[in-house]
């Protein structure tokens with residue numbers, strides 16, 4: 001290992017490292033935050049300053065950092081072998097994990113295809129769904145998606161995405177989709193909230209499309225909440241309604257549980273809460289407890305079977321990645337799931353969700369809070385310049401970041417989505433730590449009152 005002093009590290013970070021989703025001009029003008037170690041819900045930077053990781057290191061940490069059991073599982077596998085290919089051969093942890101994922105996921109999802117990131121899990125679902133119809137002798141090529149959807153940043157995942165700011169630039173590169181409105185925004189505007197009537201109206205629109213066309217491959221949507229769009233929940237029953245209609249009109253349904261999976265909404269997967277069993281379920285983020293890049297696309301026997309044939313028929317799925325089913329990542333993922341069971345993570349989470357719900361109410365009192373949204377342990381607090389007029393802060397002012405930087409001063413690490421302050425705390429966080437995060441965020445938001453005229 002080479003060691004360099006802190007100043008050199010900071011200099012090299014700005015000199016050589018192009019950060020994701022980051023305006024590097026601004027980043028290079030600011031003080032950098034370089035993490036060095038973690039334990040439980042805490043992270044320490046190179047100066048030894050301590051922070052609560054209130055966004056689970058971008059929504060993936062579950063049981064805490066530097067977890068002894070996850071460390072052990074990783075080291076045990078590391079002493080055997082780090083990686084062997086799964087293209088035509090197999091490895092022990094990947095087999096065990098596939099079986100485990102089938103056991104814990106909604107009924108009917110019996111097959112597991114691995115990849116490394118959420119976007120890839122989505123790409124795979126898209127390609128499989130498209131290919132499924134080809135193998136069945138049907139040429140279908142249109143996907144139904146939602147405005148404000150986020151499914152990752154590779155070109156296929158961007159094609160089914162709907163966040164103008166991220167995706168608009170690439171328009172000419174993308175395949176065509178039919179877009180339904182974002183349920184939250186549509187319901188708020190037309191029904192004043194997430195009412196059952198609004199869900200019915202959206203489903204009616206979906207049915208009109210499905211009735212008219214025979215070229216629909218699949219409908220893809222996030223599970224219960226459009227997270228990256230700023231934590232925009234669906235009306236209850238919407239997901240279930242989509243399942244019923246896609247079944248009725250013989251169209252596949254892809255549910256993206258990359259953000260919501262592994263306990264974030266209070267159950268292992270959000271699909272459970274509406275009794276939905278999709279044709280594809282995409283998993284990522286929390287699957288390894290936040291340790292290693294791993295993702296999975298789960299699907300049904302029906303889809304799997306459509307790819308079976310003699311070699312010469314060339315029906316098989318010509319897709320794979322070098323690290324598909326990586327031994328280390330799968331070993332950690334297995335242990336991650338086992339910890340859920342052994343430590344009763346989901347049971348212990350329920351009072352924390354209640355606490356979060358109670359405490360989120362306090363944000364409505366703040367002058368610059370325009371909306372507060374929550375699904376399970378996921379929450380978004382939207383900042384506005386003028387509450388009465390619903391007027392946002394100008395985009396370039398980076399108000400969300402300013403609030404996040406204030407929180408840093410008090411040892412809370414946050415990353416907003418635009419002007420939506422996101423809370424995605426590790427599931428193991430303690431109640432007093434939740435209270436500290438909330439108190440700090442409330443304080444930081446109210447500090448805005450001093451600055452805004």
Ligand SMILES: *Cc1c(COP(=O)(O)O)cnc(C)c1O
Nearest residue numbers: 117118119150151152258259284
């Ligand atoms: C984060 C996210 C993705 C993309 O996952 P990556 O691992 O960043 O590629 C896809 N879908 C949803 C719902 C996400 O939140």
